[in-house]
Amino acid sequence: MKQSPRVLGRPRHDENAKPKKDIVLETATRLFIKEGYKNISMADVAKACNVTKATIYYYYPTKGDLYTSALLAMMDQIKLSILQILEESISFKDRLEKLVEIHLSATVDIDMKNFMREATINLSEFQLKEVQASENNMYKTIEHAMQLEMELGTIRKGNATFFAHSFLALMSVGYVKDREGKRIFQSEATAAKEIIDFFWKSVEK
Template structure:
C-alpha cells in the first residue's frame, strides 16, 4: 500500500480559495499596516485576521519588519504599475497629473504618509530601507520621464524634471496631511485634486 506523502513539518498549504497563503497574508497585513500603523500591528494580529497559525505567518516572514517591507514594496510596485498606465496615455500632461494625484489620494485617503513611514523606518534594517527606497524610486522615475517628455514636446517650459517630480508628489502628499475640517472645505475629492494640480501647473506654465 502506498504511503501518504506528508508535507514538511510547519509548511502551510500552498493555496487557500485559489490564492496562495503567502499572498493572503501579505494582502491582509498591508491593509492592517495602513489602517493601524506599523507599531500597532503584531504578527499575532496578522495570523488571527488571516485565520492561520502564528507559525504559518513566521514560515513566510521571519520578522514583522520583513512582512512590513514586503507589504510596502508590493504596494509601491502596484502604484508604480498604475502610474505607468496613467502616464503612458496620449492625454495632455495636466490631465495625466490629475489622474495621478487622484489615484494617489484615493489609495492613501486616511493615511498621514510621513508619520506612517517615520514610525516604521526606525525599526527597519538598512537593507529593508534600501528595498523600499528602490521601489519608491520607480514612481519618481516615471513621473520625471513624463515631465521630461512634455518639456521636449514644448508642452511645458524646460526645467529640472526630477525636481518637478519631487515637488508634485510633495504637493499631492500634502492632501493627506490636512486636518478633517480643512479637507471638508473642498466640495469633493475632484475639487481638491483640481486645486492641487492647478497650483502646480501654474508654476510649470510660468517656468518656475
C-alpha cells in the same frame, strides 16, 4: 503510494485557492494601515488570517520582513497606477490631474508619511534600503514623464527631478487638514484641480 512528507512548517496548499502568502500580505497591510506597525503583532495577523503563527513565520520570518513586503507591494501598486494614467491619450495636464485625484482617493486611509517614519524606526538597514529604492522608483516614473514632456515641448525646459519632486510635494497638500481635522479641500477632484492649476503655472511654456 506513500505520500511525501510535508516540509516542517510549510502550510497546506489548496491549488484552487488564492496563495496563502498573498492573503497574509493583504491582511497584514490592512492591519498596518489601520493600527500602525507597533500595534500589530504577528499573532494579530495570524488570527485575522485564521492561520497559525507558524504559517506567518514560514512566509515572513520577522515582522520587519512582513512590513517591508507590505510597503513594497503598496508602492508597486501605486507605480503601476501612475504608469497606466500617464500612458493615457489625454493632455499631460489632464493626466496629472487625474493622477492626483485617483491617488488621493485610493490612499485616503493611508498615511504614507507615517508608514515611512515607522519604517525608518523599525526596519533593518537592508530592509530600509529596499523600501527607499522602491520609493525612488515611484519618483522616477514621474521624473521620466516630466523629461519626456519637456522634449515634446509640452512644458518648459527645466530640471525634471525638481519638477517631479515639486509635483509630489504639492500632491501631498491634498491630505492637509485644518485645526478641526477637516481636509482643506472638499473633495479629491477639487484638490486635484487646485493642485494642478497651481503646479501648471510653474511649468507651462
